[in-house]
Amino acid sequence: MSLISNLGPGGKHGVPSGESRDPIGYLVAGLNRLAQSDLIDRVRLRKPAEQAVFSVTRSGFKTLTAASRTFAKTGRPSEPGVRVAAAPAKGVFDLTPTEDEQMLVDVVTEFAEEVVRPAAAEANESCEAPEALLKASLEIGLPILGVPEALGGISEERSAMAGTLVAEALAKGDLGLAVAALAPGSVATALGLWGTDAQQQTYLPAFTGDDVPAAALALNEPTVLFDVLSPSTTATKTADGYVLNGVKTLVPRGAQAELFVVGASLDGTPVLFLVESSTPGLAVEGDPAMGVRAASLTKLTLTDVTVPADAVLGDTEGTSYAECVRLSRLAWCALAVGTGQAVLDYVTPYVKERHAFGEPIAHRQSVAFMVANIAIELQSMRLLTYKAAARAAAGKDFSREVALARSLCADKGMQIGLDGVQLLGGHGFVKEHPVERWYRDLRAIGIMEGSVLV
Amino acid sequence: MPINLDDPKKFRPLVGQAHQVAMNMLRPISRKYDRAEHEYPKELDMLAAMIDGLSESGASEGAGAAGVRREEADSDTSVKNGTNLASVMSIAEMCWGDVGLLLSMPRQGLGNSAIASVANDEQQERFAGVWAGMAITEPGVGSDSANIKTTATLDGDHYVLNGEKIYVTSGDRADHIVVWATLDRSLGRAAIKSFVVPKGTPGMRVDRLEHKLGIRASDTATLIFEDCRVPAENLLGSAEVDTKQGFAGAMATFDNTRPLVASMAVGCARAALDLTRDLLAQAGVTVDYDRPGLTQSAAAAKLLQMEADWEAAYLLTLQAAWMADNRQPNSLEASMAKAKAGRVGSDITLSCVELAGSVGYSETELLEKWGRDSKILDIFEGTQQIQQLIVARRILGLSSAELR
Numbered sequence: 129m130s131l132i133s134n135l136g137p138g139g140k141h142g143v144p145s146g147e148s149r150d151p152i153g154y155l156v157a158g159l160n161r162l163a164q165s166d167l168i169d170r171v172r173l174r175k176p177a178e179q180a181v182f183s184v185t186r187s188g189f190k191t192l193t194a195a196s197r198t199f200a201k202t203g204r205p206s207e208p209g210v211r212v213a214a215a216p217a218k219g220v221f222d223l224t225p226t227e228d229e230q231m232l233v234d235v236v237t238e239f240a241e242e243v244v245r246p247a248a249a250e251a252n253e254s255c256e257a258p259e260a261l262l263k264a265s266l267e268i269g270l271p272i273l274g275v276p277e278a279l280g281g282i283s284e285e286r287s288a289m290a291g292t293l294v295a296e297a298l299a300k301g302d303l304g305l306a307v308a309a310l311a312p313g314s315v316a317t318a319l320g321l322w323g324t325d326a327q328q329q330t331y332l333p334a335f336t337g338d339d340v341p342a343a344a345l346a347l348n349e350p351t352v353l354f355d356v357l358s359p360s361t362t363a364t365k366t367a368d369g370y371v372l373n374g375v376k377t378l379v380p381r382g383a384q385a386e387l388f389v390v391g392a393s394l395d396g397t398p399v400l401f402l403v404e405s406s407t408p409g410l411a412v413e414g415d416p417a418m419g420v421r422a423a424s425l426t427k428l429t430l431t432d433v434t435v436p437a438d439a440v441l442g443d444t445e446g447t448s449y450a451e452c453v454r455l456s457r458l459a460w461c462a463l464a465v466g467t468g469q470a471v472l473d474y475v476t477p478y479v480k481e482r483h484a485f486g487e488p489i490a491h492r493q494s495v496a497f498m499v500a501n502i503a504i505e506l507q508s509m510r511l512l513t514y515k516a517a518a519r520a521a522a523g524k525d526f527s528r529e530v531a532l533a534r535s536l537c538a539d540k541g542m543q544i545g546l547d548g549v550q551l552l553g554g555h556g557f558v559k560e561h562p563v564e565r566w567y568r569d570l571r572a573i574g575i576m577e578g579s580v581l582v
Numbered sequence: 583m584p585i586n587l588d589d590p591k592k593f594r595p596l597v598g599q600a601h602q603v604a605m606n607m608l609r610p611i612s613r614k615y616d617r618a619e620h621e622y623p624k625e626l627d628m629l630a631a632m633i634d635g636l637s638e639s640g641a642s643e644g645a646g647a648a649g650v651r652r653e654e655a656d657s658d659t660s661v662k663n664g665t666n667l668a669s670v671m672s673i674a675e676m677c678w679g680d681v682g683l684l685l686s687m688p689r690q691g692l693g694n695s696a697i698a699s700v701a702n703d704e705q706q707e708r709f710a711g712v713w714a715g716m717a718i719t720e721p722g723v724g725s726d727s728a729n730i731k732t733t734a735t736l737d738g739d740h741y742v743l744n745g746e747k748i749y750v751t752s753g754d755r756a757d758h759i760v761v762w763a764t765l766d767r768s769l770g771r772a773a774i775k776s777f778v779v780p781k782g783t784p785g786m787r788v789d790r791l792e793h794k795l796g797i798r799a800s801d802t803a804t805l806i807f808e809d810c811r812v813p814a815e816n817l818l819g820s821a822e823v824d825t826k827q828g829f830a831g832a833m834a835t836f837d838n839t840r841p842l843v844a845s846m847a848v849g850c851a852r853a854a855l856d857l858t859r860d861l862l863a864q865a866g867v868t869v870d871y872d873r874p875g876l877t878q879s880a881a882a883a884k885l886l887q888m889e890a891d892w893e894a895a896y897l898l899t900l901q902a903a904w905m906a907d908n909r910q911p912n913s914l915e916a917s918m919a920k921a922k923a924g925r926v927g928s929d930i931t932l933s934c935v936e937l938a939g940s941v942g943y944s945e946t947e948l949l950e951k952w953g954r955d956s957k958i959l960d961i962f963e964g965t966q967q968i969q970q971l972i973v974a975r976r977i978l979g980l981s982s983a984e985l986r
Contacts, residue, residue, distance in 0.1 A: 215584050219591025221904055222583050222661045229585075289585055355877045450872055476978060488984075496974035496985050497967075503977045504918045508894030511901060515587035515893075522584070531871035535890040574874070 197341065197386055199404060203329030205438045210276045210328060212320070214523025215285045223514070229290050235268055236297040240466075244301025244309075245562075251422035252565055255414070257308035257381075265309035270294070271335045274317025274582070279328055280336030281320065288455065288520035291317070291582025292462040292513060299466025300473075303569040304422030306463055310580045311380040311423070314459070315343035315389055317581060318400070318452060322442030327402065331387060341386035345456065346376035346428050347578025356391070356398075356453050356577040357446075361430065363392040363399060370394070370440075372401060372409075372433040380579050382412045382426030389441060390430065391449060391578065398449040400441040409433035419568030423579070454530045455581040458520060461513040461533045462582065464541040464573040468506040471548035471566050475499060479551055498547045505540035512536050517582065538574025545570035583661055587897055590663040593671055600672040603629065604679025609948075612680040615799035616951050620791050622755065623686055623799055630688035664907035666838075670845035670899050677849030678856075681955045682799030684846065691752050692716040692839055692963075693760035696776060699835045700819045709778060715756035717747035717805055725968050727762070728771035732807060734763035739814045741777060743785070743807040749962070753803025754788045757781045761807070765823060773823045776835075778816040785810030796954030837913045839963050841902040844919040847927030847959040848896045854934040854952045855892060859885060861938055881937055888930045895923035914976040921969035924960030931956040 137153070138145040149157065225233065247258050273291055275281020283290075298306035316335040319328055334341050347356055361374025372392050379388070388403045388410075403410065415427035442448025479490040479499060489495045516529035545567035549556035556563045589597065607629055615623050676684040684690075693714025701709065723729050732745025743763055753759065758780050765773040779786055789804040814821070862868070867881045875883030898919040905912035931952040935942035942949040960966050975985050 217586065217588075218583050219588070220583060220586060220661060221588070221590045221663050221667060221900060222586050223901060223904065224583070224661060225585055226583070353874075353877050355873055357872060453872065472977075480978060480980075490978050490980060491984055491986075493967075493971070493974075493985070496978060496980070497970045499977055500921075500970040500974035503973055504898075504922050505894075507901075507915075507918055508891075508898060508922060511587060511897035512890065512893055514585055515897060518585045518587055522586070524588075527871045529893075531886065532890040532893045535875060535886050536894055539887065539890075 197334070198406070199330050199334065199387070201326065201330050203324070203326035205324055205326040207325035209320070209323040209325050210278045212276045212283050213285050215289065215521040217522040217524070225293060229293055232290055233293050233297050236294050237300065239264065239268055240298050240301030244298065244305050248302035248305060248422065248562065248565065249559065251302070251305055255416055255421045256424050257305050257422050261305065262309060266340050270309055271313040271316050271340050273313055275320045275332060275336060279320065279332050281316070283320065286521040286523060287317070288458065288582050289517045292458060292517035295459050295462035295580070295582060296466040296469070299463040300470050302422060303463050303467045303566070303572070304420045306466070307380050307420055307423035307580055310459070311345070312340055312343045314345050314580045315387060318345065318389055318441060321451070322400070322448045324438065326438060327441065331402070342381045342384035343387040344379045344382055344385045345389045345452070345578040345581060346379045346382070347391040347453065347456065348376060348378045348576065350375055350377045354577070357450065359391050359393050359398055361390065361392040363394040363401060365394070369434060369436040370401065372403070372430045372435060374430050376428040376430070377415055378417060378425045378576060378579065379415070379428045380423040380425060382428050383424060388428065394444055397444060397446045399444050399446070400449055400452060401435055402439045402441050403433060403435055407433055407435065418571055419565065420572050452581060453577060454527055455520065456578050457534045458513065458516055458530050459580040459582045460573055460576050461509065461516070461530070461537040464537040464570060465506065465510045465513055467566050467569055468502070468509060468541055468544045471544050471563065472499070472502050472506055474563060475502070475548055475551045495551065498551060502544050502547055506544060509533070509537045509540055534574060541570045541573045587900070589671065590667060592663060593668055596668055597671050597675050600675035601678070604676050608676065608679030608683045612683065612948060613945070613951070615682065619793060619798040620801060623683060626683065626687055634689070662907045663904070666841070666903035666906040667900065670841050670903040673842055674845040674849035674852070674896070677846040678853045680799065681846050681850050681959070682797035685751055685797060685800035686755065689713040691756050693756065693758060695839050695842065696760045696835045697778065697818065699838045700776065702819065705818060709758065712758045713752070713756045714758040714760050714778065715750050715752045717750045717753065717759050717761045719749045720746060721748055725965055728774065730762055730764060730774060731767070732761065732763040733767070734765055734775065734777060736814065737811070740811040741814060741817065743777065743779070743810040743812060745807050747805045747807070749792070750803045750805050752801055753805050754791060754801050759786070759805065760818070769823055775821065776818045777812050778818060779810065779812050783810055783812065795957060796951070797958055836964060837916050838906065840916040840920040841899050841906070843959055843963040844895065844899040844902070844923035847923035847956060848892070848899055850952050850956050850959065851892055851895070851927045851930040854931045854949055855888060857947070857949060858934040858937055861941065884933060884937065888933060891926040892930060895919070895926045898922050914973060917964070917969040917972040920964060921966055921973060924966050924969070927956040927959050
């Protein structure tokens with residue numbers, strides 16, 4: 129880069145690269161430099177500045193070795209793992225959850241109301257889920273929801289529908305905390321779906337035991353117009369394994385994670401790799417975003433990370449990778465539905481209690497119709513999500529259905545977030561109410577790939 | 583039984599039949615009767631006979647607008663996929679063929695739905711097989727249907743009807759008309775009752791037929807009632823003016839007919855989507871469901887968004903019908919379905935015209951026709967705004983006095 133282009137205003141601070149400065153612009157830029165300089169502090173020209181708080185869990189690069197446990201290799205690498213059967217399809221249109229699913233939803237709903245929601249504001253500020261909450265989430269069985277019964281889990285058949293209902297119920301409490309709590313179970317579910325006998329025997333006991341490791345599904349990359357099916361992270365085959373290089377972003381709880389599932393391109397085909405956090409070449413740094421902050425989002429950098437040949441999770445044809453992407457999008461749709469329901473449940477009493485011009489604002493059609501549209505689009509999102517989930521659980525192709533659900537949840541979910549804030553007016557814009565958080569969280573739908581799956 | 587939102591397996595033959603009828607019978611005459619407004623689509627007589635035959639043989643579960651009556655309670659608590667689901671699915675299929683022609687189908691009028699919904703057993707039997715139009719709207723009364731001015735006065739064993747009704751679908755072709763009239767305007771909505779008036783009853787006449795934006799195959803009549811005497815036993819349901827129960831009886835019809843209109847919008851929109859998807863594919867544009875819309879062409883992204891909206895309207899419609907099949911109160915869901923399907927129907931049909939450019943705008947294709955036909959579906963049986971009002975009142979728990 130030449131010196132001249134370096135002096136230009138573009139390419140940093142969110143300024144497009146084509147911008148140029150006129151004389152006044154140069155003057156202002158110079159003044160700004162001066163304002164930032166230590167000199168004026170030394171001559172005491174500036175009022176004592178408030179200390180900026182960098183609210184990230186982990187800042188700066190940190191090599192991952194510390195907390196990682198060693199996963200002792202066991203089982204038969206060439207044998208397929210235990211697979212649960214698809215849920216039987218009866219061909220009857222039905223919106224009623226099974227008794228088991230309803231029981232699960234009731235438990236998670238209570239947890240979301242009593243534990244998750246009260247912790248949400250604080251977790252958003254600190255970018256960290258409370259330890260006690262994560263512990264409690266293990267007790268209600270979140271990590272083993274998608275793990276086959278034969279391997280110590282609770283899943284007798286494909287759990288996509290149950291997982292969807294649970295993710296929705298949890299997100300009603302808080303989306304960020306839901307992601308933090310669901311991330312380890314997502315990796316466990318992935319192992320249940322695609323793991324070999326050896327992979328399941330090696331890793332799953334940790335997830336079904338008392339000391340469940342943090343784990344994360346790392347698919348996102350810092351690319352504009354990112355297409356998850358064409359990751360820039362590469363896997364290169366070597367004599368006895370693979371070498372991974374690339375950057376993964378928005379990885380939940382990456383700093384605590386002991387096991388990652390990383391998406392990388394192997395000869396142009398996207399493939400999932402199991403990477404233990406103790407592997408040399410991994411580095412993690414805080415990557416806080418607009419929302420989903422309670423999930424302690426991180427950026428994971430892989431530099432010449434060497435993994436053994438049996439680190440491949442699923443096939444190398446791109447089939448399990450695509451399936452993983454779809455199940456992950458399904459989870460994000462469920463999270464959007466839960467968050468949308470939180471918005472609707474919050475604005476409904478608010479507009480009835482808030483008075484303007486001598487009556488509740490809910491008595492005005494412009495207000496009431498916004499609430500009606502939230503309800504209509506929320507139910508639309510829910511039905512599309514359930515349809516995709518039910519097809520996934522039944523072992524049917526659900527690529528079209530999940531694409532439609534994701535498209536709708538991204539568009540209408542954001543609209544619900546916007547309208548939620550708008551209905552509260554100024555109160556919606558301040559942190560005294562949770563609506564601004566939901567607004568930020570709902571922008572994640574349609575952007576997030578990976579992180580969680582059902 | 584697990585959650586499942588796929589089309590019910592048992593209706594596959596029915597939907598398949600309806601699709602064949604729509605494709606092979608309605609589509610070939612679709613443009614003809616769009617141009618020849620007010621001309622009777624004689625081809626439909628044979629079709630209606632065929633549908634009657636199918637229902638009698640038990641091979642079909644009612645391919646039209648009839649059969650939305652809630653079945654009597656029985657001890658069987660298993661989940662049902664019944665006549666309501668069958669109706670919305672087959673109507674959607676027929677409207678994939680042509681909305682105007684579906685609305686002109688003999689013996690499948692909205693009045694038939696009203697009879698099926700609120701008539702007593704004796705009336706059900708007496709009016710079996712009639713073709714009944716529905717007369718609610720008046721020149722000064724649209725969405726505020728509680729405000730109608732047509733009167734019914736008891737005179738011996740007859741009611742005497744007086745008033746003017748507009749926008750009566752098949753008002754000239756149908757052999758019976760279900761008319762909303764008030765027994766006593768001072769008693770408000772509770773006094774509104776519906777009356778079945780056979781065609782040819784002295785005092786009822788067709789004043790004129792409307793010239794319309796769309797659904798031109800379907801006739802829309804203005805009816806005048808001047809001292810029109812109707813037998814007292816033609817009053818549907820109870821003659822008692824129950825101010826507590828109020829409007830609920832008459833409005834119950836809407837819980838049943840709104841999912842049907844939603845399914846019409848769903849069917850019409852799918853016609854436009856199917857053709858546009860095909861035309862775009864010929865132009866080299868296809869949707870990759872696994873890739874984000876933003877990484878594909880704008881046309882593909884729009885198609886993806888429209889299909890998502892379409893699917894939402896369809897599933898909301900199925901939900902409302904499924905609830906009716908399983909005897910769950912569904913007036914909220916019925917209004918949600920109609921609101922979503924109504925607006926999505928317009929967006930999809932009009933966007934498909936835009937995507938197809940001059941091919942879409944020209945009369946050589948049917949896209950421009952669907953762009954016109956779809957508009958009425960966001961208006962009749964309760965406009966978009968009325969649906970939003972109903973949904974808002976239900977969600978917010980507000981009365982019609984609080985949220986007006």
